[in-house]
Amino acid sequence: MDFNVNLPIYLQIAEYVCDRILLQQWLPDEKIPSIRELAIELEVTHNTVLRTFEHLQSKNIVYTKRGLGYFIEPNALNLLNASRKEHFLKEELPSLFYKMNIIGFEIDELVNEFEKFKNKNNS
Amino acid sequence: MYYLTNTLNMITIQNLTFGYQKNKPVLANLNLQLESGKIYGLLGANGAGKSSLLHQICGIIFPQSGKIEVDQHEPAKRKLDFLKSIYILPEEVDTPNIAIKEYAEIYSPFYEKFDFSLFNNLLTDFEIPEHGSLHQISYGQKKKVMIAFGIATRSKYLFFDEPTNGLDIPSKKQFRKIIASAFEEDQIIMISTHQVRDLDQLIDCILILDDKKIILQADVNDITEKLVFKQVLDLSQSANVIYSEGGLKGHVVVAKNVNQENSKLDMELFFNAVSAEKNSILSLFKKL
Numbered sequence: 001m002d003f004n005v006n007l008p009i010y011l012q013i014a015e016y017v018c019d020r021i022l023l024q025q026w027l028p029d030e031k032i033p034s035i036r037e038l039a040i041e042l043e044v045t046h047n048t049v050l051r052t053f054e055h056l057q058s059k060n061i062v063y064t065k066r067g068l069g070y071f072i073e074p075n076a077l078n079l080l081n082a083s084r085k086e087h088f089l090k091e092e093l094p095s096l097f098y099k100m101n102i103i104g105f106e107i108d109e110l111v112n113e114f115e116k117f118k119n120k121n122n123s
Numbered sequence: 124m125y126y127l128t129n130t131l132n133m134i135t136i137q138n139l140t141f142g143y144q145k146n147k148p149v150l151a152n153l154n155l156q157l158e159s160g161k162i163y164g165l166l167g168a169n170g171a172g173k174s175s176l177l178h179q180i181c182g183i184i185f186p187q188s189g190k191i192e193v194d195q196h197e198p199a200k201r202k203l204d205f206l207k208s209i210y211i212l213p214e215e216v217d218t219p220n221i222a223i224k225e226y227a228e229i230y231s232p233f234y235e236k237f238d239f240s241l242f243n244n245l246l247t248d249f250e251i252p253e254h255g256s257l258h259q260i261s262y263g264q265k266k267k268v269m270i271a272f273g274i275a276t277r278s279k280y281l282f283f284d285e286p287t288n289g290l291d292i293p294s295k296k297q298f299r300k301i302i303a304s305a306f307e308e309d310q311i312i313m314i315s316t317h318q319v320r321d322l323d324q325l326i327d328c329i330l331i332l333d334d335k336k337i338i339l340q341a342d343v344n345d346i347t348e349k350l351v352f353k354q355v356l357d358l359s360q361s362a363n364v365i366y367s368e369g370g371l372k373g374h375v376v377v378a379k380n381v382n383q384e385n386s387k388l389d390m391e392l393f394f395n396a397v398s399a400e401k402n403s404i405l406s407l408f409k410k411l
Binding site for chain 1: 160161299300302306324325326352385387388
């Protein structure tokens with residue numbers, strides 16, 4: 001794994017784990033690779049992976065069974081989808097609105113365009 | 124407290140002073156405390172005394188004054204219990220002209236936990252021919268044999284002096300994988316290096332040796348809590364900048380992390396920042 005993005009490595013690993021969940025490669029209540037396995041795969045120290053798992057545990061994405069390792073929370077996928085929506089609402093939508101406002105693009109036009117987009121992609 | 128000191132493996136150094144000539148100290152009043160379960164990265168300019176410090180801890184050279192304790196052992200006494208708990212890979216490896224297998228047979232009895240199957244696995248990982256001989260292989264390959272040997276000793280204290288010097292690019296990657304897989308909670312690994320980019324993702328705690336002592340000891344997490352590392356187009360647009368380096372695509376900066384921003388530690392930039400703006404950076408960290 002290349003850690004080029006300017007995010008702490010432990011958060012980049014958290015994104016890696018969340019991507020596996022969103023892609024449903026890792027399923028609810030399924031055991032995920034151990035700290036050591038991930039440390040080797042990603043060439044980082046186990047303290048970094050431990051920090052990732054503690055972070056994900058505090059966000060209710062994974063849980064631990066003593067002595068058995070880490071598992072995916074049943075609700076993890078919903079939580080991640082919700083947090084993606086929130087990210088879209090707070091981070092991406094404002095810049096879209098900003099541009100719309102500048103060029104005078106009205107919301108009715110946007111609704112139209114979005115319906116066209118959905119028809120094209122869902123058919 | 125008694126319980127803690129008994130279960131944690133520790134290295135404690137107090138007021139260490141050492142020089143190769145009288146009145147020309149390389150290390151002076153150096154203090155340092157290391158605990159198990161961490162991989163330490165020892166950074167310092169050429170000639171700062173990194174190797175001297177490692178050799179002191181391993182009992183190869185002796186302090187002029189001050190005290191070193193490794194698990195209640197004084198390295199200079201070179202007691203058996205101490206010697207078998209420690210392994211150092213020197214920067215320049217010097218190996219006898221014998222078969223690799225023979226080397227392991229001769230030197231492994233010094234380490235009671237020596238793991239032959241691990242040694243063989245590591246050689247395979249490094250693509251070293253199992254039945255090779257130390258005089259038929261390249262410098263980089265010899266270095267890899269010695270890295271494999273060191274890890275296979277399963278010593279509590281492992282010191283690597285510039286381990287990635289002379290290693291090709293795939294071997295550097297392999298080295299990171301091997302350290303990540305072999306490291307145990309009760310060990311201390313210390314890696315001295317100039318090639319920070321090879322190893323930065325492996326290091327838990329940074330030690331900077333400068334002006335004859337350890338001027339900074341900080342966990343990577345701690346550093347990115349206090350400082351933010353980022354790229355900016357216009358220096359005047361960014362606040363709290365302590366250090367910056369210009370480039371074609373704007374500037375990379377080290378700034379005070381006042382807004383709890385998340386960023387990835389750039390170890391090379393950090394080291395340069397500490398060299399250039401020592402006081403302003405050190406004032407943010409615990410005084411040693």
